[in-house]
Amino acid sequence: MHHADHPTDEIIAATGLTEDEITTLINTQERQFDAYEAAGVEELLRWAEQHHLAGVRGRAARIRCELADLTTRRDDETSTREAHQRVAKAKAELERATRAATASLPAGDGGVRVRRWAGWLLVAKHE
Numbered sequence: 001m002h003h004a005d006h007p008t009d010e011i012i013a014a015t016g017l018t019e020d021e022i023t024t025l026i027n028t029q030e031r032q033f034d035a036y037e038a039a040g041v042e043e044l045l046r047w048a049e050q051h052h053l054a055g056v057r058g059r060a061a062r063i064r065c066e067l068a069d070l071t072t073r074r075d076d077e078t079s080t081r082e083a084h085q086r087v088a089k090a091k092a093e094l095e096r097a098t099r100a101a102t103a104s105l106p107a108g109d110g111g112v113r114v115r116r117w118a119g120w121l122l123v124a125k126h127e
Contacts, residue, residue: 008085023082041067 006014011022048060 007088009089 045060
């Protein structure tokens with residue numbers, strides 16, 4: 001589900017796992033896959049770095065730089081995605097709490113003004 005870009009809340013509902021458990025499983029799986037894939041790539045790059053042709057050695061060096069850049073980008077995107085998920089969750093909790101708080105206000109003018117203000121606040125926060 002994670003690799004199909006399902007939201008964390010959907011994964012939690014389907015599996016019954018906590019968000020921390022899901023994050024741990026995802027990180028473990030990615031590390032295992034990365035380690036498996038890296039073994040073959042690392043062997044090839046070591047061979048290329050020891051090659052007698054300078055062009056092959058240079059290519060290995062460029063590939064290592066590209067791999068480092070890609071790793072950094074992936075890590076940044078993962079962090080960004082996780083931050084967006086936490087923000088979405090916090091917004092949903094804020095919206096639920098605001099609705100619950102405004103629903104319990106008296107129906108007089110004060111309650112209407114507060115409800116309008118709270119609704120405006122929610123709209124402003126989403127923009």
